[in-house]
Amino acid sequence: MGATKTHHFTERQNELATLIKALGHPARIAIIDYLLKTESCICGDIVNELPLAQPTVSQHLKELKNAGIIKGNVEGNAICYCIDDDVWHKFKGHLNGFFQTYDLKKNNCCFTNVKHKDL
Amino acid sequence: MGATKTHHFTERQNELATLIKALGHPARIAIIDYLLKTESCICGDIVNELPLAQPTVSQHLKELKNAGIIKGNVEGNAICYCIDDDVWHKFKGHLNGFFQTYDLKKNNCCFTNVKHKDL
DNA sequence: AAACAATATCGTAATATTGCAATGAACAAA
DNA sequence: TTTGTTCATTGCAATATTACGATATTGTTT
16 A cells, blocks of 8 residues: 555654654755754755755755754745754653663563573 | 666665665564564474465575574474574664764765754 | 845655565474 | 365455655745
8 A cells, every 4th residue: 555554543653753753864864964063953954965956855844844853944035944952852862761661671672681591 | 668777876875775675574574673682593383473474484585584684594394584683783783984984974964954054 | 126045945755664465484283 | 085274375455665766836036
């Protein structure tokens, strides 16, 4: 089908997947990298930085914007894209929970258990 | 095209994007959720937990495995999937760097600057 | 107003993803 | 060895993604 059956999953799972998915492309990682690395957040600078055509970059920016990760502000003729502080922190929180649960659990699944049993 | 131009990006950007992309689906979040929540990591239990047909779950497991996030161990008739400790920590490190950079930078992009300038 | 600059949108082609029924392969149990 | 169980793979249909040329839009400059 190609269409995700989102209604079967929890809201958290869908939200998190949406945020994560928005970052799941090297071009979009590169955009965030750029925003983290420089003072500039002018669309034109991002287009120049990336090895992709302007419409393609515009599309990637749109996806990041749709996910809420960045927001665009008109600044005269140009548009300035910045990371959305609220969403970014929410995202960070989600992921922290994820990794913390793992650390607390100690990953003693079958394979590990088998190894121990065999000793 | 539909084919990502990976060769234009850095190895880190591609690696990170691959890991992130593998998690960018609610079913795959649900799988990891399940592995974090329970002692079981038997494929059949995961299939029962998820609201998707067995072949679909198998495919999602395969993608997580391809990305390296989980690994499967044969255990008699069943297969036990567990989170790969090394890849998981590498992933965590990547993301920590990401979020740390943000925290250090304080996100003073155009919009924020404009607000301050206008005060 | 006319010309330019910066972005977005449209249209389209190529490819990827999602989902499942049907089937196959491997092992376990009878 | 037949039967059942567990999981992977195949094949396919529906949809989504990626990429870009052409074009529209909006604001700026002259």
